[in-house]
Amino acid sequence: MTKSDLQENFRNRFHKEPTHFFFCPGRVNLIGEHIDYNGGKVMPCAISFGTYLAIAKNTDKKLNFQCLNFSETAELHLQSSYSKTGREWFNYPLGAIHHILQNDHAISGLDMLFYGDLPIGTGLSSSASIEVLTAYAISEMFELSISKTDIALLCKKVENEFIGLNSGIMDQFAVAMGKKDKAILLNCDTLEYEYLPFEIGDYVLAIINSNKQRALAESKYNERFAECGAALKLLKKEIEANHLCDIDSATFNAHRHLIKDAVLEKRALHAITENERVKEAKLALEAGDLKKFGMLMYASHQSLKELYEVSGKELDTIVEFSSNYKDCIGARMTGAGFGGCAIALVKKESFNDFSKQLIPYYKERIGYEPQVFASKIGDGVRDMS
Numbered sequence: 184m185t186k187s188d189l190q191e192n193f194r195n196r197f198h199k200e201p202t203h204f205f206f207c208p209g210r211v212n213l214i215g216e217h218i219d220y221n222g223g224k225v226m227p228c229a230i231s232f233g234t235y236l237a238i239a240k241n242t243d244k245k246l247n248f249q250c251l252n253f254s255e256t257a258e259l260h261l262q263s264s265y266s267k268t269g270r271e272w273f274n275y276p277l278g279a280i281h282h283i284l285q286n287d288h289a290i291s292g293l294d295m296l297f298y299g300d301l302p303i304g305t306g307l308s309s310s311a312s313i314e315v316l317t318a319y320a321i322s323e324m325f326e327l328s329i330s331k332t333d334i335a336l337l338c339k340k341v342e343n344e345f346i347g348l349n350s351g352i353m354d355q356f357a358v359a360m361g362k363k364d365k366a367i368l369l370n371c372d373t374l375e376y377e378y379l380p381f382e383i384g385d386y387v388l389a390i391i392n393s394n395k396q397r398a399l400a401e402s403k404y405n406e407r408f409a410e411c412g413a414a415l416k417l418l419k420k421e422i423e424a425n426h427l428c429d430i431d432s433a434t435f436n437a438h439r440h441l442i443k444d445a446v447l448e449k450r451a452l453h454a455i456t457e458n459e460r461v462k463e464a465k466l467a468l469e470a471g472d473l474k475k476f477g478m479l480m481y482a483s484h485q486s487l488k489e490l491y492e493v494s495g496k497e498l499d500t501i502v503e504f505s506s507n508y509k510d511c512i513g514a515r516m517t518g519a520g521f522g523g524c525a526i527a528l529v530k531k532e533s534f535n536d537f538s539k540q541l542i543p544y545y546k547e548r549i550g551y552e553p554q555v556f557a558s559k560i561g562d563g564v565r566d567m568s
């Protein structure tokens with residue numbers, strides 16, 4: 184889809200020209216999974232796929248939401264607040280508008296046409312992408328001067344309060360603040376961040392969509408969130424900590440007896456060791472030691488599978504294949520899990536062969552094909568007008 188295709192579609196639907204174009208990427212998380220809501224450090228990066236928006240103001244006090252990927256549309260009167268209606272796609276941009284209005288910013292009616300080339304609901308943050316895209320577009324068009332960090336925080340509220348998912352800040356921050364060829368090391372407690380070189384030389388970052396429908400993912404996600412809170416509460420009887428990730432492995436081992444429930448103990452152990460893996464991964468990247476980085480990816484997957492139990496046979500099959508493939512040095516599920524995508528570091532020259540072998544291997548075991556593609560690491564949300 185080119186800008187002129189989107190422009191033409193906008194013209195056909197709204198019988199006028201769009202005045203602005205914006206783009207917001209999706210993200211992959213390289214390592215540091217399910218620890219953003221535990222005050223940990225994560226390492227996401229923005230990818231080259233994402234969501235596009237062609238937009239223009241209108242004078243009829245209407246918010247018109249249309250999307251080339253979905254047939255459902257919405258035409259709403261401009262009000263001072265909104266609430267979620269059903270499970271339609273437009274709840275995400277509507278939530279962003281609701282939270283902008285809650286901050287006492289005034290806007291006019293808007294005609295909006297969205298298009299995404301990101302596989303939707305597959306753990307690549309299609310929801311953060313459309314939320315941040317909408318908030319950024321409105322901030323630019325109405326000169327609201329909301330910083331990108333504040334846009335990320337506002338869109339986290341959209342997930343937590345408007346949509347009802349207790350997610351952390353990682354996705355919104357990554358798609359807002361991404362930088363070409365850089366991984367973001369984000370401290371999710373303080374929001375301090377730095378860009379790390381993600382120079383993978385002879386390798387490509389492969390994204391493998393398991394194509395598994397993520398049924399019940401939201402309730403299981405909220406369940407993990409609650410389990411971590413419960414484990415922390417027990418540990419706090421003897422340890423001073425605001426988050427699970429404030430605790431190191433040694434301290435945890437000395438106090439884990441406080442958690443009598445084996446499931447809660449596993450969840451806490453994942454969060455604490457995953458946070459430590461991120462620190463090691465940063466050192467590996469800085470030392471240019473991609474092999475070490477890859478080993479940490481496998482270890483992260485293992486922990487998400489055994490301790491956090493958010494993987495599943497589809498993602499495990501992809502990682503198992505990758506770990507036996509000669510020119511792959513690391514692989515893991517990425518994002519919330521329960522289906523969705525895995526990532527792998529594969530030698531450039533072997534990428535086609537990797538894909539050619541993985542597809543039948545997966546199909547034979549799972550019954551349908553995965554989608555394999557290579558992605559570049561790109562910039563965060565931007566004006567393309």
Ligand code: GLA
Pocket residue numbers: 212215216217218219220350351352353354518519520
């Ligand atoms: C989802 C959430 C994030 C994060 C990941 C797991 O993508 O939106 O906040 O918790 O899952 O790391």
